Amino acid sequence: MTAAATKVHVLNGPNLNLLGTREPGLYGTGTLDDLRRRCEAAAAALGVEADVRQSNHEGELIDWVHEAGRETAAGVSLGAVLNLGAYTHTSIALRDAVSGVSLPVIEVHLSNVHAREAFRGRSYLAPVAIGVIAGMGPDGYAYAIDALARRRAQQPGT
Numbered sequence: 001m002t003a004a005a006t007k008v009h010v011l012n013g014p015n016l017n018l019l020g021t022r023e024p025g026l027y028g029t030g031t032l033d034d035l036r037r038r039c040e041a042a043a044a045a046l047g048v049e050a051d052v053r054q055s056n057h058e059g060e061l062i063d064w065v066h067e068a069g070r071e072t073a074a075g076v077s078l079g080a081v082l083n084l085g086a087y088t089h090t091s092i093a094l095r096d097a098v099s100g101v102s103l104p105v106i107e108v109h110l111s112n113v114h115a116r117e118a119f120r121g122r123s124y125l126a127p128v129a130i131g132v133i134a135g136m137g138p139d140g141y142a143y144a145i146d147a148l149a150r151r152r153a154q155q156p157g158t
């Protein structure tokens, strides 16, 4: 039997440390700390902890995906909410990391990537994600955390 999950991973990619001052018209005025608190509150409402991280480095994100995969396989984590920033549109290595550890992932973007430049409409991650949420701002992270919890409740052992 799978252990009851105690956490959910929330991994943020490059430039998301700049939230608050980075293109506020697109990404809002909330900071990464505000986003962290939002995720923690959403997770707490479901009885789990949000492990919220951000890195500007592809290799570090890959290591975190592997770690999240191990913890999800052990039943400790519900899976991961991933906003890979621009790596979404470029990184085969991060996609391979997700599929390599069979990590259940919801891809999230603060902005509606489909209403922006054409290159943002391509995601290497989406084909290996459970689903994609874009354009809902920080709410999208809360929806994704909720979706991972519902999925676990409906498919225990996954």
Ligand code: DQA
Pocket (backbone or CB within 6 Å): 014, 015, 016, 083, 084, 085, 086, 087, 088, 108, 109, 110, 111, 112, 113, 120
């Ligand atoms: C983003 C969208 C990406 O295209 C962009 O490179 C980002 C942020 C978003 O959250 O809207 O860094 O992932």
